[in-house]
Amino acid sequence: MPPAKETLLDTLLPAGHAALKQASAVLNDGGLVGIPTETVYGLAADATNGAAVASIYAAKGRPQFNPLISHVDGIEMASRFGILDARAEEMVRLFWPGSLTMVVPRQFDSKVNELVTAGLDTIAIRCPDNHFTRSLIEIINRPVAAPSANPSGRLSPTSAVAVREAFTSDVLPLVVDDGHCPMGLESTIVACLPDKPLTILRPGAVTLDDLQAVFGKDEVQVHEADFKDQAKPAAPGMLLSHYAPKAKLTLYQAGRDAPGAGDAVLTFGGGSLSAGGQNSPLGTLDLSPEGDLNEAASNLFSMLRELDALSPETIYVIPPPCTGLGVAIYDRLQRAAAPRINT
Numbered sequence: 372m373p374p375a376k377e378t379l380l381d382t383l384l385p386a387g388h389a390a391l392k393q394a395s396a397v398l399n400d401g402g403l404v405g406i407p408t409e410t411v412y413g414l415a416a417d418a419t420n421g422a423a424v425a426s427i428y429a430a431k432g433r434p435q436f437n438p439l440i441s442h443v444d445g446i447e448m449a450s451r452f453g454i455l456d457a458r459a460e461e462m463v464r465l466f467w468p469g470s471l472t473m474v475v476p477r478q479f480d481s482k483v484n485e486l487v488t489a490g491l492d493t494i495a496i497r498c499p500d501n502h503f504t505r506s507l508i509e510i511i512n513r514p515v516a517a518p519s520a521n522p523s524g525r526l527s528p529t530s531a532v533a534v535r536e537a538f539t540s541d542v543l544p545l546v547v548d549d550g551h552c553p554m555g556l557e558s559t560i561v562a563c564l565p566d567k568p569l570t571i572l573r574p575g576a577v578t579l580d581d582l583q584a585v586f587g588k589d590e591v592q593v594h595e596a597d598f599k600d601q602a603k604p605a606a607p608g609m610l611l612s613h614y615a616p617k618a619k620l621t622l623y624q625a626g627r628d629a630p631g632a633g634d635a636v637l638t639f640g641g642g643s644l645s646a647g648g649q650n651s652p653l654g655t656l657d658l659s660p661e662g663d664l665n666e667a668a669s670n671l672f673s674m675l676r677e678l679d680a681l682s683p684e685t686i687y688v689i690p691p692p693c694t695g696l697g698v699a700i701y702d703r704l705q706r707a708a709a710p711r712i713n714t
């Protein structure tokens with residue numbers, strides 16, 4: 372049942388002091404806020420809070436864990452979370468705040484949850500050209516992870532009302548209204564990685580010409596495949612290989628599999644392997660002993676990484692149930708279990 376009209380109005384506040392206070396409280400509390408940016412409205416969570424980030428995927432009904440953009444209030448915060456070379460600093464100077472997202476190596480000691488980066492060694496960072504949202508990020512003093520605030524497969528929203536109508540207030544307790552988004556199109560995404568030319572992963576308002584004018588023709592290229600389907604801006608993340616453990620990964624099947632002393636086990640909800648494995652594995656971790664899918668999603672990449680660091684032969688996984696957020700977790704595990712092409 373859709374929420375009552377008054378509830379919707381209470382949860383839609385104009386950008387200003389009251390909204391700033393409420394929005395920072397909701398984010399600090401691990402909740403989601405619909406935020407204005409100059410490109411499209413975002414569905415924001417504290418990027419350092421794994422369960423909050425997981426609830427973005429749950430709210431959007433995303434069947435896959437694509438990495439998310441971390442929104443910062445400026446270069447100082449960006450440098451706390453990503454490694455910016457001279458080119459990145461130049462792009463910040465010329466295009467920030469604005470609709471340019473940079474994919475740069477991530478700072479490993481940073482507290483951004485691995486679900487934000489989908490386990491990658493890189494992080495996408497953007498400083499939006501919206502005064503309210505920058506103030507909000509400054510107040511909480513942490514980046515906010517925010518995909519476009521639309522349910523998966525639907526159009527990106529350019530008005531607060533569109534966001535409010537797309538989510539119930541129990542999922543999204545607050546949307547901040549700062550009018551129509553002036554750009555209306557998602558940001559340009561540029562990979563800025565060591566020893567590689569700048570590479571446009573998603574076209575946007577900052578164009579190839581803009582970048583070539585600054586860095587030279589040979590120093591900027593386009594990831595061609597991404598232009599095939601512009602209706603699906605999620606494509607760049609899907610084209611990049613997500614984090615895959617070095618160890619072989621197998622979805623555990625009782626009766627078929629017998630993990631040995633050289634293996635590791637990733638389980639869910641206190642699940643255990645059926646009897647027979649006399650040798651205790653190198654390591655066992657539980658995605659969520661209480662069986663909470665949000666918690667499981669937020670632990671997925673970091674726990675895979677932790678088990679992989681033990682150099683097991685195989686990581687056996689007892690996956691969570693394939694419902695709700697479990698669908699995305701299962702999708703990710705299946706990909707990690709698929710035969711490797713390049714390793």
Ligand code: TXA
Binds near residue numbers: 414438470519611
């Ligand atoms: O304008 C925008 O960028 C909006 C507003 C809200 O800021 N946000 C947005 O987010 O469009 P989203 O999640 O819809 O798109 C993020 C894109 C995805 O295609 C994802 O694959 C890519 O960024 N991405 C994020 N991190 C990445 C990474 N480390 N490497 C490559 N691609 C990445």
Ligand code: MG
Binds near residue numbers: 518519527605
């Ligand atoms: Mg989107």
